[in-house]
Structure formats: C-alpha cells, structure tokens
C-alpha cells in the first residue's frame with residue numbers, strides 16, 4: 001500500500017524553544033517527498049525522524065522569513081553529500097529569488113545534486129506528475145507568501161459484490177479498468193456499472209498569513225490541512241498586527257472548508273504548552289485536531 005503521511009520536523013515560529021525546532025515538514029506521498037518550509041535545524045531533525053536526504057523530491061518554501069527557510073543551506077548541501085541521484089525541484093516565491101540564491105550557495109561545498117529551481121510567481125498550478133497536481137495561492141503576510149495544495153485526481157473504486165454479480169473476475173477486472181467496458185456472456189458491462197468514484201486525496205499547507213480567501217481555497221475539502229496557528233484567540237490583536245492566524249480561526253477555517261484532519265503548528269514561543277491550541281480549534285471544528293509536536297507522524301486519512 002502506498003504511504004502517505006506527514007512527518008513533522010519542527011513546530012516553532014520565529015524562535016525555536018527547548019521543545020520545538022523551527023518549522024519543517026516532510027510529506028511522504030507514495031514515492032515522493034515534499035519538504036515544506038525547512039527552518040533552521042531541519043537537517044538534524046531529519047536524522048531524528050528517520051528521514052534521509054534521498055527521500056526528498058521537492059522543496060516547497062512558502063516565504064522567506066527565517067523560520068521557513070534557514071534550513072535550506074543544510075538540506076541542499078546534504079543532497080550533494082549523500083549523492084542523491086534524482087532531481088530535486090525547489091519552489092519558492094519568485095520575489096525572493098535573491099534570498100534563495102544566497103541560501104543555496106551560503107557556503108563552500110562540492111555540488112553534485114541536481115537541484116532545479118521553479119519559482120512561483122502567481123496563483124495556479126506549480127507542478128503536475130504521478131503525484132497529482134501541486135497548486136499555489138498567494139497568502140497575506142508582510143512578505144510575499146504562497147500556500148500549497150496537493151490534489152490527487154479522482155479515481156474509481158471497484159465494487160466486489162457488483163463484479164461478482166456480473167461474473168467478472170481475475171484478469172477481466174484489469175481489462176475492464178483499462179478498456180472501460182467488456183463483454184461477458186454476450187452482455188456488455190461498463191466500468192461504471194461495477195465501480196464508484198473514489199475522490200482523490202487532498203493535502204493543504206497554509207503557513208504565515210492573516211485570514212483571507214486564499215486560506216479557504218487552499219483548505220477546501222482537504223483530507224489533511226496543516227495550518228499555522230501562531231497565537232491563541234486571546235492574542236488575536238497580535239495575530240492581525242503581524243499577519244498570522246489564531247487557533248480559533250484555524251478551527252473555523254477547517255469547519256467551513258470541510259477539512260477532515262486538522263494539524264495545528266507554528267506556535268509562538270510565548271506559549272509553553274500548546275494543548276490550549278487544540279482546545280480552542282475544537283470549539284469550532286468537530287473533526288480530528290492534531291496539535292503538532294516535533295517528530296510526530298500524521299497519516300493522510302484514507303479515502
């Protein structure tokens with residue numbers, strides 16, 4: 001079975017704490033590894049989490065504040081050190097290309113890795129592949145920031161009882177899936193007769209932003225939403241002043257967008273115990289709330 005899970009490498013905004021590293025998230029998605037927002041210390045957290053440089057196929061940076069990108073130099077150099085043979089694609093806001101150039105070549109190293117830069121300059125499709133479609137939407141933050149959304153195309157789920165009723169088994173099942181219809185004992189059976197739509201999985205990654213329509217668009221019916229909740233509602237004035245979300249806002253977004261599993265992260269250092277974030281989000285959101293901790297693994301809910 002294919003593996004789809006989020007590996008949390010860090011959960012701290014701005015400044016790391018004793019318990020929380022700077023941001024960093026690896027989404028394992030079948031054979032792909034999307035590394036989102038590698039903050040400082042990401043390389044070491046990867047070691048703790050059992051993530052190797054070879055697991056990374058894409059690096060997606062939302063914006064160029066340090067807690068989201070200071071890990072780029074270490075990760076990029078590690079790709080070469082470990083002789084990662086496959087290409088790795090890096091996405092980041094095009095307006096920050098100068099920052100990425102400096103992070104990429106921040107110190108001397110022997111570069112062997114094939115790192116390809118595909119900056120994001122507008123809303124829309126960033127990449128397509130066997131993984132599905134990766135999209136970006138511009139968020140609202142003091143520096144240009146993009147959120148990301150990964151969508152698997154819808155597929156079809158075969159219904160065993162219907163197959164049995166039609167007398168279809170063995171290699172005929174594969175032939176029906178390939179050809180769309182087959183003849184059984186003189187009758188034509190269509191794929192739709194013995195299967196149903198299986199909605200593709202959707203993953204959304206929403207980092208630093210104030211509440212805006214893009215947050216809802218990114219989160220729409222996501223199976224797994226990873227969203228910043230820097231502040232608690234009591235500090236909503238700080239959240240709006242600095243362009244961030246509160247846990248209550250994150251919970252409301254999750255409900256309104258029809259999210260299945262909500263992962264809260266990017267906590268301000270002012271809060272020692274992040275459990276309150278879960279409580280606050282759960283006031284609005286009836287689905288599963290995960291308060292992220294470093295090195296936690298969160299499965300993408302199955303369809």
Ligand SMILES: [Zn+2]
Pocket residue numbers: 013014065067068208266
């Ligand atoms: Zn941040």
